Amino acid sequence: MNFEQTDDRRMLTDSLSRLLTDACDAKTRNVTAYAAPFHSPDLWSKLADLGVFHALADPAQGGFGGTGFDITTIFQALGKALCPEPVLPTLMAARLLTHAGADLGPLLSGAVHYAVAVGELDSWSLDEIETTARNGTLTGRKSVVYGGAVAEKILVVARDGAELSLFEIAPADAEVIPYAMIDGGGAAEVFLDATPAQLLRKNAGAAVQDALDAAALALSAEALGAMDVTRDTVVDYLKQRRQFGRPIGNNQALQHRAVELMTEIEQVRSIVILAASRMGTDSQSRTVSMCKHLSGRVARRVAEEAIQMHGGIAMTWEAPVSHYAKRLVMIDSQFGDTDYHIKRVMEGLQAT
Amino acid sequence: MDLRFSLAEEAFRAEVRAFMADSLCPETAAKVRERRTLTKHDMEAYHAALNERGWLAPSWPAAYGGAGWTPVQKHIFDEEAARASAPRLVPFGIAMLAPVLFRFGTQAQRDHYLPRILDGTDWWCQGYSEPGAGSDLAGLNTRAVRDGDEYIVNGQKTWTTLGQHADWIFCLLRTKPDGKPQEGISFLLIDMKTPGVELRPIRLIEGGYEVNEIFLTDVRVPASNLVGEENMGWTVAKYLLTHERNNIAGVGFSIAAFESLLAYARMPRRSGRRLIDDMLFAARLARIEVDLEAMKITNLRLVVAGETSGAPGVESSILKIKGVEIRQALNDLSRRALGPAAAPFPSEDLDGNAALVPPEQAANAGEYFNNRKMSIYGGSNEIQKNILAKGMLGL
Numbered sequence: 209m210n211f212e213q214t215d216d217r218r219m220l221t222d223s224l225s226r227l228l229t230d231a232c233d234a235k236t237r238n239v240t241a242y243a244a245p246f247h248s249p250d251l252w253s254k255l256a257d258l259g260v261f262h263a264l265a266d267p268a269q270g271g272f273g274g275t276g277f278d279i280t281t282i283f284q285a286l287g288k289a290l291c292p293e294p295v296l297p298t299l300m301a302a303r304l305l306t307h308a309g310a311d312l313g314p315l316l317s318g319a320v321h322y323a324v325a326v327g328e329l330d331s332w333s334l335d336e337i338e339t340t341a342r343n344g345t346l347t348g349r350k351s352v353v354y355g356g357a358v359a360e361k362i363l364v365v366a367r368d369g370a371e372l373s374l375f376e377i378a379p380a381d382a383e384v385i386p387y388a389m390i391d392g393g394g395a396a397e398v399f400l401d402a403t404p405a406q407l408l409r410k411n412a413g414a415a416v417q418d419a420l421d422a423a424a425l426a427l428s429a430e431a432l433g434a435m436d437v438t439r440d441t442v443v444d445y446l447k448q449r450r451q452f453g454r455p456i457g458n459n460q461a462l463q464h465r466a467v468e469l470m471t472e473i474e475q476v477r478s479i480v481i482l483a484a485s486r487m488g489t490d491s492q493s494r495t496v497s498m499c500k501h502l503s504g505r506v507a508r509r510v511a512e513e514a515i516q517m518h519g520g521i522a523m524t525w526e527a528p529v530s531h532y533a534k535r536l537v538m539i540d541s542q543f544g545d546t547d548y549h550i551k552r553v554m555e556g557l558q559a560t
Numbered sequence: 561m562d563l564r565f566s567l568a569e570e571a572f573r574a575e576v577r578a579f580m581a582d583s584l585c586p587e588t589a590a591k592v593r594e595r596r597t598l599t600k601h602d603m604e605a606y607h608a609a610l611n612e613r614g615w616l617a618p619s620w621p622a623a624y625g626g627a628g629w630t631p632v633q634k635h636i637f638d639e640e641a642a643r644a645s646a647p648r649l650v651p652f653g654i655a656m657l658a659p660v661l662f663r664f665g666t667q668a669q670r671d672h673y674l675p676r677i678l679d680g681t682d683w684w685c686q687g688y689s690e691p692g693a694g695s696d697l698a699g700l701n702t703r704a705v706r707d708g709d710e711y712i713v714n715g716q717k718t719w720t721t722l723g724q725h726a727d728w729i730f731c732l733l734r735t736k737p738d739g740k741p742q743e744g745i746s747f748l749l750i751d752m753k754t755p756g757v758e759l760r761p762i763r764l765i766e767g768g769y770e771v772n773e774i775f776l777t778d779v780r781v782p783a784s785n786l787v788g789e790e791n792m793g794w795t796v797a798k799y800l801l802t803h804e805r806n807n808i809a810g811v812g813f814s815i816a817a818f819e820s821l822l823a824y825a826r827m828p829r830r831s832g833r834r835l836i837d838d839m840l841f842a843a844r845l846a847r848i849e850v851d852l853e854a855m856k857i858t859n860l861r862l863v864v865a866g867e868t869s870g871a872p873g874v875e876s877s878i879l880k881i882k883g884v885e886i887r888q889a890l891n892d893l894s895r896r897a898l899g900p901a902a903a904p905f906p907s908e909d910l911d912g913n914a915a916l917v918p919p920e921q922a923a924n925a926g927e928y929f930n931n932r933k934m935s936i937y938g939g940s941n942e943i944q945k946n947i948l949a950k951g952m953l954g955l
Contacts, residue, residue: 209569209632210562211861277561443953463949464942470952471878478857479850485563498850553846557822558836 211481217281223258224282227251228289234528237392241292241531244386245358246394247321252293256318260295265302269312274302276484279422280429287433290535292393294355296542299426300324300419304363304374307415308408323359325350325398326416332544334365334372334416341368345402346375354542356396357386364398364405365416374412375405391534421496423543425487428480428496428503431539435473435510438532442466442514445529449519462517469513472506479503497544497552504539504546511536563860565636573636580644583609589645593820595923597768598647600725604680606647611678617654621662624674631866634807635859642812650722653677653684657730659803660747664788664796673749687717687731687750687774688797695943697732698741698794702776704733704748706783706790711735711748713756713779719937723759723772726752732793745793749785756780764933766926767905801939808876808938809859809883814852817890820920821845825897835897848889855879855886874951877944884934884941894921895928 213221231251232240240248255261263278265271279299286295298315301322305312314320328337329351339348346366356362362382364375383399409415443466446457456462483499486492511533515522522529540546565573588602610616611625618634620626629637649655654677661670676682693700702715713733723729729750736744750757756779762771788796825836825845836842862875895902901916902925910916917924935941949955 209565209860209864211864213561443955446955457955460946460949463953463955464945466953466955467881467945467948470948471882474858474878475851475854475882478861479854481561481563481861482853482857485561495853498853501847502850502854550843550846550850553850554839554842557825557842557846557849558834560826 213277213281217277220259220263221281221285224255224260224285225288227254227258228285228291232289232291234290234531237290237292238531241290241392242388244388244394246292246386246388246392247294247358251291252318252321255293255295256316261298261302261316261318264295264299265312265316266306269302269306270316271302271312274306276425276487279426279487280432280480280484283426283429284433284436287430287435287535288437290392290434290531294321294323294358294394296423296426297321297323297353297355297359300423301361301363303419303422304408304412304415307412307418308374310408320360321355321358323353323355323362323396324419325353325356325362325364326420327351327543332548334413334420337365337367337372339364339366339400341366341373341375341405341407342402344404344407346377346400346405347402348400350398350400352389352395353398354393354395356384356398357394359396362398363408364400365412366405368410371411372413372416373407374409374415376408377403377405389538391538392531417493420543421487421493424496424500424549425480425483427539427542428476428483428499431503431507431536432473432476432480434532434535435469435476435507438510438514438529438536439466439469439473441529441532442469442517445518456517465513465517469510472509476503476506494553494556497549500544501546501549501553504549507536507539508546563857565632569632569636572633573640576637576640577644579613579615580640580646583613584644584646588647590919592645592647594919595927600683603647603650603725607650607680610649611680616649616678617658619655620658620674624662624670625678631863635863638807639812639815642816645816650683652686652722652726652730653682655803656686656800657684660730660787660796660800663799664747664792668784669749669787682727683722683725685720685723685726685729685752687720687729689719690716691718695940697797698745700732700734700745702731702733703737704735704746704781706735707780709783711781711783711786713748713750713776713781715776717774717776718762718772720759720772720774721770723752723774724761724769728752729757729774730787732797735793736791742794744791745797746790747787747793747796748781749787750776750779750781754779754781764930766929768926768930809855809879810887810934811852811856811859811883814855814883814887814890817887817894818845818849818852821890821894821897824918824921841893841897844893848886848893851882851886851889855882858882874947877939877947877951880938881941881944881948887934888931891924891928891931894924897921898924 260282262271263273263282266274301315301324339346346364359379362377362379364377365372382403384396386394386396389395446462447455449456479499479502483495486495514529515533518529521527591598607616614627617625618627618629622628690700704711704713729752731748731750732745733748734744735746756777758775760773761769763769826834828834898917904910906922
């Protein structure tokens with residue numbers, strides 16, 4: 209039993225954190241995060257050079273990682289910096305292309321940006337996908353496709369007879385409407401109307417679920433990184449801000465609330481470790497759902513408390529804590545919220 | 561990162577499991593499962609079985625009968641003991657007084673008291689809290705006045721757990737009435753049979769009897785029963801409190817409570833439907849399961865950290881707070897799971913055919929009330945938050 213990071217992962221994390229401190233400071237980040245194409249080619253190529261994308265892929269596919277702990281290490285670092293680059297769709301694409309036996313070279317080098325179109329207008333569930341494949345074309349609408357604004361290739365999950373299949377399309381063949389998200393970063397609506405598509409894999413349900421699990425784990429780790437920063441920010445503020453002639457952190461009511469945040473964040477750290485360790489096992493999906501549920505629950509609490517304890521200043525665009533709070537709340541809207549994931553946990557209890 | 565136990569640790573787990581299968585009295589285990597009151601003999605028999613195996617006081621130095629377990633082994637033992645419905649070890653002699661004697665006691669005190677703890681000759685209880693000194697323990701007021709080779713003790717102790725079985729009590733007493741409260745306290749061992757020691761039971765909220773008041777009137781105690789130096793008792797007390805934090809999360813007990821509740825919720829009811837198929841109940845239980853799964857890892861993280869750092873630090877307050885929250889949430893849901901059948905006061909009249917629920921569930925309401933104590937004793941959850949605010953957040 210050992211809860212230490214390996215030397216390789218620690219070195220990668222340190223390098224990545226240094227890179228993001230330099231290239232993704234709060235001001236730079238907010239420019240990239242809210243202006244099309246919501247992406248910095250310079251930062252992207254540095255991430256590629258550092259080996260971030262390789263760390264997300266299996267050695268058999270030319271990567272040097274791909275385990276649960278590789279994912280959580282990288283996304284915690286991205287979360288600390290609120291990095292808006294489309295690394296999440298890159299992770300999902302790496303999983304899907306691996307399952308499809310496709311070439312990962314252009315993804316690993318960073319030369320090709322991928323987006324992954326799974327969810328539709330009002331549901332995260334694979335059961336409610338309506339986009340349909342017919343004669344080598346796709347018809348339907350994919351919503352909130354992360355990274356869709358810069359993608360050269362979009363992987364699309366569509367209903368194909370009784371099964372789900374995985375396709376690849378060129379954005380130019382579809383109508384792609386890019387936009388910023390409220391917490392920064394880019395997504396797109398993708399309208400498909402007899403759009404030509406290349407089949408990558410039939411019977412793709414399990415492969416897609418694996419990519420969704422990896423995404424939920426990554427988002428939980430990203431939230432954990434952002435929560436660690438937010439907690440430190442809150443505690444510093446409690447020490448600095450003076451009212452009634454003393455630091456507001458002298459008030460026991462605020463001390464206890466700060467402690468509760470710390471306690472819950474440690475619980476999230478634990479469930480992220482557990483879920484990372486279960487990747488590739490039979491309990492992968494259920495444990496990831498536990499993880500996404502708890503991280504979502506705690507993230508919202510941390511965000512709301514951070515705003516409350518900062519007082520008015522946290523209501524401003526200028527204060528970095530407001531952007532952390534937004535990201536922490538909105539992660540819940542990505543790939544299943546706390547209610548969606550607790551239902552998946554409940555199914556395990558209800559099984560006979 | 562590697563969450564697997566080593567082969568040696570798994571082998572140790574198998575040993576503990578075999579021990580529990582062979583040596584834990586089945587009637588005692590059934591009582592624990594059904595949350596019925598254990599007799600003094602039940603607890604002594606379990607201690608004796610552990611002592612025979614050399615496992616009663618694993619963290620003691622080997623020369624005194626310790627087993628040399630790592631923190632992970634201790635954790636595995638706790639897990640397996642809870643899984644087997646073993647009684648909780650009575651901690652006062654083994655886990656509380658003994659570490660104090662190793663650190664502060666004289667050789668003569670160690671040689672006299674420690675073997676008697678192991679073989680069950682002496683049952684110890686704790687004389688810390690007083691009616692006016694709970695969270696603010698340093699405000700204690702029971703006086704010990706030196707008179708030749710003796711101290712004369714006057715005052716009152718309270719919340720003395722299982723004092724009704726005890727032969728001896730270790731006490732924090734005031735030996736210096738002026739100056740800083742922390743600087744006038746001494747740690748003294750008192751024979752319960754001494755004239756002037758009077759014990760009165762306190763009946764608890766659910767009706768059970770486990771704690772007592774102890775009245776001390778002109779009790780004469782040999783000065784040789786002082787542990788450490790006079791007026792240095794607060795140092796001893798603080799040292800002891802760090803040992804009270806062992807297994808503080810009680811994760812094994814929460815796992816057992818969760819599994820018992822899940823099994824009950826999966827049983828078909830008269831209608832043929834199962835409670836677990838009620839979405840609201842299932843959501844509540846799933847939420848607790850998630851917190852508990854995280855807690856298992858939080859606990860292990862601190863256990864493993866303890867392998868390198870030795871004593872548990874302030875982080876263990878996290879375990880106390882969260883561990884208790886989870887346990888109390890399970891108690892609450894277990895009580896509510898019974899619906900109308902939660903209401904009866906446990907009674908032998910309701911055994912057998914008259915039973916409303918399976919015997920393992922009959923005490924759910926009582927345990928819910930009894931376990932409200934958990935967020936109060938051992939440093940209330942509010943005190944734990946004060947400790948963390950200062951020790952970890954620097955507030």
